[in-house]
Amino acid sequence: MAFEQIIFYFFSAMVLLAGVMVITARNPVYAALFLVMAFFSSSALWLLLEAEFLAITLVLVYVGAVMVLFLFVVMMLDINLVALREGFMRYLPVGALVAISVIAMMTMVVGPEFADFPIPERKGPEYNNTAELGRILYTEYVYPFELAAVILVVAIVAAIALTLRRRPMVRKQNPDQQVSVRKEERVRIVKMDVEKR
Amino acid sequence: MDFAIPNYYIAIPEMFVLGMVCLVLVIDLFMTDKSRTVTYLLSQTTLVGAAVLTFTTFSYETQFAFSNTFVRDAMGDVLKGFIYLSIFFVFLYARPYLQQRNLFKGEYYVLGLFAVLGMMVMVSAQSLLTIYLGLEMLALSLYAMVALKRDSIEASESAMKYFILGALASGMLLYGMSMLYGATQSLDLAVISQQAVNSDMPLVMVFGLVFIVVGVAFKLGAVPFHMWVPDVYQGSPTAVTLFIGSAPKIAAFAMVMRLLVDGLSSMHIHWQDMFIILSVLSLAVGNIFAIAQTNIKRMLAYSTIAHMGFLMLGVLSGTKEGYSAAMFYTIVYAMMSVGAFGMIILLSRAGFEADQLNDFKGLNDKSPWFALVMLILMFSMAGVPPFLGFWAKVSVLKELVHIDMTWLAVVAVVFSIIGAFYYLRIIKIMYFDKMEDSSQISHSLDLRIALSANGLAILVLGLLPGPLMALCAATFGL
Secondary structure: OHHHHHHHHHHHHHHHHHHHHHHHOOOHHHHHHHHHHHHHHHHHHHHHOOOHHHHHHHHHHHHHHHHHHHHHHHHHOOOOHHHHHOOHHHHHHHHHHHHHHHHHHHHHHHHHHHHOOOOOOOOOOOOOHHHHHHHHHHOOOHHHHHHHHHHHHHHHHHHHHHHOOOOOOOOOOOHHHHHOOOHHHHOOOOOOOOOOO | OOOOOOOHHHHHHHHHHHHHHHHHHHHHHOOOOHHHHHHHHHHHHHHHHHHHHHHHOOOOOOEEEOOOOEEEOHHHHHHHHHHHHHHHHHHHHHHHHHHHOOOOOHHHHHHHHHHHHHHHHHHOEOEHHHHHHHHHHHHHHHHHHHOOOOOOHHHHHHHHHHHHHHHHHHHHHHHHHHHHHHHHOOOEHHHHHHHHHOOOOHHHHHHHHHHHHHHHHHHHOOOOOOOHHHHHHHHOOHHHHHHHHOHHHHHHHHHHHHHHHHHOHHHHHHHHHHHHHHHHHHHHHHHHHHHOOOEHHHHHHHHHHHHHHHHHHHHHOOOHHHHHHHHHHHHHHHHHHHHHHHHHHHHOEOOEOOOEHHHHOOHHHHOHHHHHHHHHHHHHHHOOOOOHHHHHHHHHHHHHHHOOOHHHHHHHHHHHHHHHHHHHHHHHHHHHOOOOOOOOOOOOHHHHHHHHHHHHHHHHHHHOOHHHHHHHHHHOOO
């Protein structure tokens, strides 16, 4: 049990460290990379909770897809960092004061009651988190699951509606025309007399 | 594993709307700008069809489906009916506006219908998860609709503000929900409601409740979570402001009812105090700031904030009569709001938004009939008898007196009188000021007829408020 606790505290510390670095790193690319680290560490924590499907999905989806996109955006946008950091030190004391007092109050209110929260029961090696998720997702939670799918459609429609611009001057290929082209349109057979020596 | 096939039958309006949106989405691809009216007609057909389906499968019984994540009851059906009705008018009013500004695209209708679906899901939600998903479906569609006018800097700016503040509010709501889940270990509102009575984690429940009230207050636009309302109302194209100002308020009311009344009615004593603060602040800020506005869309935004304060007064009473009064108020508000923004569209034309107070100068000389319609709308919003808005205010105030909160009723009346100033100022501008812009109103017949019907409905229902009030009361078994 002690070994598991060491792993837990190690990865928890990593999550916290990476989280702090995300907001303090000077370079936005570093910040994005620290976010990747935070995702990795939290997926390790989820593995400890026997939620292996979520852990793998977190790595595949967030680290593999979302963060790569994020890095592209950060690199392509020319963000003026000096302007962003302006006033940081001036607002820091007030912000820190508010944050610390809110955290203190929240711990005082919620802490005592959550302290004796029952520890979840440990499942045996035959327990398959992925199968359980699949079973519940398509039976009990089928309605929210479908709604989530509809929300993704809304996101696609919205993204296309906001970004697709049809400009008449752009020279682009038309694959349909390219495919349906016939020999007569491209090839001209020229009969030539044989050159005389 | 025991699993029963869900009762799909009661969710038939939702399924119909979803199927039709997908159809509209595909059919619109094959439409040219000239034949785009087909998209519009299909969208209106969807709303009519959904209304027919909801009406024919209506029952006073409360039915559950999909493992208690979906509920169908009388309140939900009535609210859905008014959502269809107000969106029907929204689409009707919006068409000429969109056509004149080169915004008449399928996306407005597709996103609009997705928003309708989101509202239906919210109205019929029986679990924290479905409330949140419905809310996000509605909100995502609205963010995109605000930004549809891509070349306008104001529209993009207000879409950005709406999106960021909306995401923040969703985060608050989710945080509160996670606390409730932690304390009750259930997402089902019925189970939460049972657990809340003698929970062994009372402080965690209250803690979660605070965040839920914050999220709800943001969606309603109550002070101090109202910052987005004026900017979004002013910056969006009027056709979208019209949308945001009408049916989503009905859905927000439904969310309050599901979360706080169905789920947490045993904690009424806690959220009543929070609602008193929110509603008094909303009434004060909404009515007083509206006086200083010169832009009519911004003015109506502050008026919305004040109206939401009134709505919360009805809910905080915690009695069935109070809920029914609040429901009546929401429906009446949606009708008035649609009409008022419809008037702005009527006066606007290509290249002219008519969103300044001065644009209403001398409307009586230009078109006495529509000046009269606007007069009805403004009197109704101010709460002057015999218009519908008066009865809405009276029914809420009556309930406040009934639960011995007379001081709160007095506060509401005082701020309503302050608020009457800016509504009456519009009437003064229309009737007593000289016309500055002599161009005639040149909108199509359907817009004129619908707007006249909207105004007359407020007058006629104001003279005979009985049936609508009885309908709201009947949904709560009164």
